[in-house]
Amino acid sequence: MALSDNDRSIAAFTVVAHALVHWFELAVPILLVVWLAEFEVSMTLVGVVVALGYAPFGLGAVPAGLLVDRYRTKRLVVFCLAAMSLAFASLAVAPSIYTIAASLLIWGVAASIYHPAGLALISTGVEDRGTVFAWHGIAGNAGIALGPFVTATLLLFFEWRLVIVLLALPGVVATVYGLRARFDPTAALEDTVAADAARTNSPTAVVANSRSLFASSFLLVFLVVTLVGLFYRGTLTYLPEILHGLSTMADVSSPIDLEELSLGDYVYVWVLVAGMAGQYAGGKLTDHVPVPRGLVVIFVVLAALALVFVPVAGLGIVAIVLFCGVLGFALFAIEPFYQEAVAVYTPADTRGLSYGYTYLGMFGLGAASISAGGVLLEAFTLGVFFASLSAVAVVGAAVASLLVLNVGSHSSVSSSSPVSSDDD
Template sequence: MALNDNDRSIAAFAMLAHATVHWFELAIPIFLVVWLEAFDVSVALVGLIVAIGYAPFGLGALPAGLLADRYGPKRLVLVCLAGMSLSFATLAVAPSIYAVAASLLCWGILASIYHPAGLALISTGVEERGTVFAWHGIAGNVGIALGPFATATLLLVTDWRIVAVALAVPGAFATLYGLRARFDPTAAVADDDGTAAGASNDSLSPTEFVSNSRSLFAGPFLLVFAVVTVVGLYYRGVLTYLPELLNGLPAMAGIEPPAALEELSLGDYFYVALLVAGMAGQYVAGKLTSRVPVARGLVVVFVGLAVLAVAFVPVSAMGLAPVLLYCTVLGFALFAIEPFYQEAVAVYTPPDGRGLSYGYTYLGMFGLGSLSIALGGFLLDHATIAALFATLAAIALLGAAIALKLLVGPEPGSESASTESTTAADD
């Protein structure tokens, strides 16, 4: 079915905003390599600084969702876009790594607004939600790939401070577009008399919030939340340090790049290839979610990620082609897990708790998951690359074990699952 005018308007705004969020997010690991030299600091310190920026990206999801309910999702998305752009622009005047930390902290707080507000806007304003959610995800992947690609390319020709300002320009454009966009944010949930349904402020009360949260975690969502947190730990641990690690590989030093390129840039483009391969992973896994039990899919992908983590050190000693192939397979697997955990949230949570579930999902993915950034920096500074990837393999196996518990547990929606959830809540 074709999208109506309101659906198209919301889709365009949300897709542009989603791409912008990830444009900024995945540019940061490219800057990490530059900041190491610009401020002459340790990997552990820069890793901690980046973690400070990424942590509120997830930790702010719950309050952001509540604010979106109170003030409206479009207004919150506009604040997010304008704030992220301004935060990135302030990097240009950062006199120290600690000033960089302050800018990244502001960015993380403002970026945390998008996912709960953007998803709320689509869910209440769009009639053809499935179609728009699909395009919305693709737009996010475009931002994920283009952010580091643009950053790496611009760093070849100009100073990193100028690059930071340049990266803020699309965010400013998205903000101006959003100010001009016209749509009904509650068109899909309007009552017959034209008033919006589901916009009650009752859900903002502390008592309701605590009660709903307790009910949610009394059931299988506790395991889903653990799965998503493990995904976040692996995701952040790999993507944050991979540009630096790739640039230091013998395979990268064994070729003669064109004079216009520096050795730094080659690993960055391999990193972009990984992110592009992730788009294929998301597409294929998205198709499989309707054919494979979600818990089984999670187990398989987690085991694959564990194997890939163990394989990094031996593959890194090989030639350029094996490293590129490795990056492609890793990117495919790393992003293939996303449709499975998103489907798990829908399968293992009640419809009336879905909004709260998404808030907790991003808290686990982007908030608690950022802990691996600081851990990764510590391991690279005080141990070895092998220790980092052994830790990532252990994290992936932990995720497989949790997903296996979901697989062997009661079927979603079954009487035993409902009884278990009710009993736990009563306790």
């Protein structure tokens, strides 16, 4: 089925914004190396500085969700693009590591707005949500892959302050484009749902809405997303280092004779590229496969993949490349399913709050696997690390199975309460 004009307009708007969020996010680790030398500070201090930017990205999702339920989604996304771009550009004039920290903090607060706002916009404005969620996810992966690649490449030719300005320019262009974009943000809702813009976000209403959400099937969705976040962060944070340490990788010379690059870097990029295909396939499948069953199947696949990593690592480079392609495909195929689950199991008038809690679980609570993974890799074997990830996926499959049993008791978009209009 071809996308309608409104679906295409929302898709283009959110695809551009989502790619840029992760474009900025993944440029920072490359710049971290530059700041270490530029400001002659310790890795510990720079790590804290970068954490100041990443922490609000996840922790700010719930407050951002409350804003989404009160204000117009398009304007919030445009504000997010403008604020991110300006905050990132301000890094170019930072005189010290402490002003770097201030700029990154502002960037993180601005970036936290996007996922609740962008996903709420898709869930209420798009008829063919599965396809648009797929393209939306692919755009995120493109930003994840291109952000560090473009940053590293530009640093080969230009001074880092100029590189930051060049990286910020696409955000400025996207902001201008967003101001000119036109679409109906409530096209997927029933007329009676879209009619009334009245809503309160008083503390009492927020508490009541939160209690209502977590007393419903959304609690299971939240647990699913948190478990996805634990597997996702644990895998992608340590996979580059794990690949570098494999004897199979060390036996194969890099196709580029640069000391900073290794074959493991190329394989890691391959994981992200394969993830783009997984995003698209997962999004299309949400139109044909019940969301809870899709979640169960993908969790089971991820559990099995984690268990066989160590045996596969000893089979040679071809086996590793094939394995990483399947891992990347499955790891990102699950994203459209949990995004669709939020749209299916929550009322439209709390959609922003729902996606806020979702990304608190994904980026906030899910980040716990970073510290836990470091302990496991340092104190135990690689097999224990991947067995732990497999256990996380098994628990995820069990929780998703409860959604299968509870499939008849959810709230859908069409039966939700009124939502605000977004006349642009």
